[in-house]
Each structure stands twice: as C-alpha cells, then as structure tokens.
Amino acid sequence: MPALTTIPARFNGPPASGNGGYSCGLLAAHIRGPARVRLHVPPPLETGLRITASDSGGVAMYDGDTLVGSAAPATLDLEIPAPPSLSEALAAMERFPCYTNHIFPTCFVCGPERPHRDGLALFPGPVGDTALWACVWRPTSDLLDESGHIRPEIMWSALDCPGYFAALGSVLRPALLGELAGEIRTAPRGDLPLVVYAWPLGEDGRKFFAGAAIAAPDGQVVACARSTWIVLRT
Numbered sequence: 001m002p003a004l005t006t007i008p009a010r011f012n013g014p015p016a017s018g019n020g021g022y023s024c025g026l027l028a029a030h031i032r033g034p035a036r037v038r039l040h041v042p043p044p045l046e047t048g049l050r051i052t053a054s055d056s057g058g059v060a061m062y063d064g065d066t067l068v069g070s071a072a073p074a075t076l077d078l079e080i081p082a083p084p085s086l087s088e089a090l091a092a093m094e095r096f097p098c099y100t101n102h103i104f105p106t107c108f109v110c111g112p113e114r115p116h117r118d119g120l121a122l123f124p125g126p127v128g129d130t131a132l133w134a135c136v137w138r139p140t141s142d143l144l145d146e147s148g149h150i151r152p153e154i155m156w157s158a159l160d161c162p163g164y165f166a167a168l169g170s171v172l173r174p175a176l177l178g179e180l181a182g183e184i185r186t187a188p189r190g191d192l193p194l195v196v197y198a199w200p201l202g203e204d205g206r207k208f209f210a211g212a213a214i215a216a217p218d219g220q221v222v223a224c225a226r227s228t229w230i231v232l233r234t
Contacts, residue, residue, distance in 0.1 A: 002052040009045045011108050017042035019108045020177030021160025025153030027071035030059040034183040036074035040067045074181050078226050083215035084127045089134040089195045095125030103174050110161040122196055124162045133166040134197035139190040149187040155223050156182055158196050163210035163227035166198035175229040182225035192217050206231045
C-alpha cells in the first residue's frame with residue numbers, strides 16, 4: 001500500500017468504463033475473505049488508478065483525486081438457492097432477452113457483440129417458471145492463472161451482469177452496478193463448464209437487488225454475491 005492498477009480496455013462494461021464486477025474484483029483482491037465493494041463513479045479504462053488503505057479498515061481506489069471505488073470486509077448473509085443443472089442453464093440461455101438491442105452490446109461479461117471468445121459470453125435467461133436466471137460459462141484459457149484456475153477478478157466479473165437481469169426481470173431498464181458484496185469460496189479450474197445463476201432480492205426506489213452464484217458441475221457453489229443496481233434517470 002499504496003498500489004497502482006489499470007483496467008485494460010478489454011474489461012469494459014459500458015464502452016468507456018470498466019465492467020463493474022471486474023472493477024470490484026480489483027479492489028476485493030486487497031480484502032481478506034468476503035468483501036463489500038462500492039463504485040462511486042464509472043471506473044475509467046486504461047488509466048493509472050491508485051489503491052490506498054482507508055480509514056474504515058478497507059481500501060479505496062482513486063483516479064487522481066476522484067474516489068472511484070471503496071471496499072471493506074463484509075459478512076455476506078445470503079440464502080443461496082440450489083443451482084440449476086447444466087441442461088437447465090443451457091435451455092435458459094435460449095431465452096436471453098438481449099441477443100439484440102443490448103444497451104451495452106460490447107460488455108465484457110454479457111455483450112453479444114464481443115469477438116468470439118473475447119468476453120465471458122454470459123447470456124442468462126429465465127429457468128422455467130422459477131425466479132432464477134442462469135447460463136453456462138466456459139472460461140477461456142487466457143483468463144486462468146498459472147495453475148489453470150480462474151483468476152479472482154474474473155470470478156467477480158461473472159457475478160456481476162447475471163444479477164442485473166434477475167434484479168430487473170421482465171422490464172429491463174438501463175442500470176449500473178452500485179455495490180457488489182461477494183465471496184470467492186474456491187477458485188475452480190477453468191477446464192469444466194460452470195453454471196452462473198442469479199435471483200431477485202427486491203427493490204427500493206431506483207435500487208434493485210439480486211443474489212448471484214457460480215456452481216461447479218457437481219453443484220458445489222464456488223462463489224456468491226449480492227448486487228445493488230441503480231436504474232439510470234435517463
């Protein structure tokens with residue numbers, strides 16, 4: 001501390017700012033155990049960002065004098081539903097509502113207009129008549145560490161966008177991630193398909209909430225998160 005980091009242009013959400021989950025993951029890397037990360041402004045791309053210790057015992061990320069994000073240890077109180085099966089998640093992907101008319105079509109996590117195998121290609125859809133949204137995730141090798149496990153900031157990325165679709169449901173509106181409280185329980189190997197799923201947790205004015213989880217093929221939950229989404233005024 002302090003440390004410097006940069007969000008490469010590849011890891012965008014909106015075209016000119018970092019994907020929320022990826023950006024949260026960069027801050028969460030400085031917290032031991034579950035972390036709550038809040039984004040105060042859209043994280044800039046290809047910009048040197050300074051991460052320093054905060055007075056609250058967490059960390060803060062700055063672009064010059066502008067506070068971009070902050071993180072602190074958290075207790076994640078989340079009731080996690082049983083994951084859908086791989087076949088259920090594959091079927092749900094056929095009902096992804098934004099293969100066309102996506103508000104951020106080049107988003108690293110859920111953008112359908114990314115070059116092949118360049119993004120995460122997480123395209124969640126409703127699971128049958130349940131409140132769950134799910135998709136199958138097959139990480140590419142360039143997102144793994146030297147031991148073949150998925151890098152933590154990539155896991156945080158995958159916990160991001162599915163929560164948006166679950167939180168907003170059938171009436172999708174432009175919204176940005178405001179806060180992500182997450183826990184990486186174990187870093188899975190990247191050579192097996194994973195199920196990423198999310199479910200709604202209510203709303204409060206312009207704020208919408210969702211839970212999300214990543215499950216291994218045997219059903220073990222390897223990561224989970226609670227997200228807060230802020231619906232844009234325009």
